[in-house]
Amino acid sequence: MAAAKKDWYAVRCVFRWEASEGRCYEERLTLWRAESTEEAIARAEEEARRYASDNGVRRLDFAQSYRLATDGRPGDGDEVFSLLRDSGLDEDAYLDRYFDTGEEHQSTVPGG
Template identity: 55%
Template sequence: MASVRCLFRLDAQPPATYEERITLWRASSPEEAVILAEAEAGEYAVDVGGEYLGLAQVYTLADEPGHGAELFSLLRDSRLEPAAYLDAFFDTGDERQGVIEASEN
């Protein structure tokens, strides 16, 4: 079993909206998972009126998915300090995301 992360552009008007999707595939190899994911990515792009950007990154799962299972992992080398790294790649200020308030427990 493998998870595959694909990247899409949903809206070409500036500022463009990009989406990263991670899908799960029962496949006999990483290559097969990518083939399946890219076929689905093309259909998804048509359905949402977007464009599949041709980026597919595969992660072979170590065990069956269950509570807390790791579905995807990507390693990247960087000279950036943690706060700058997060700002550069994950918290640019343009993400559409909510905030989960900390629990008082």
């Protein structure tokens, strides 16, 4: 019997960090080799439970999976996650609403 084909999946899980000055949410993408979306999510959720326990954060009941369109192991430039969202917002308002609210904890590239 031939082994089932495994693909690479990126799974996004969300966590809530309790901070002294309010709440902070973390979106984490992890990479899994699995036979199905369901398997990838199950494995990612198990890892997310450990991550939450190890870091004293709360795992939210949310996971999204994306099957990578690679033929083999992921490499430079391969897309690891994609999410399409319908919105009536213009470009600047869209970025401000979902990605650049001013509340992100992120590194920036000088002049970028």
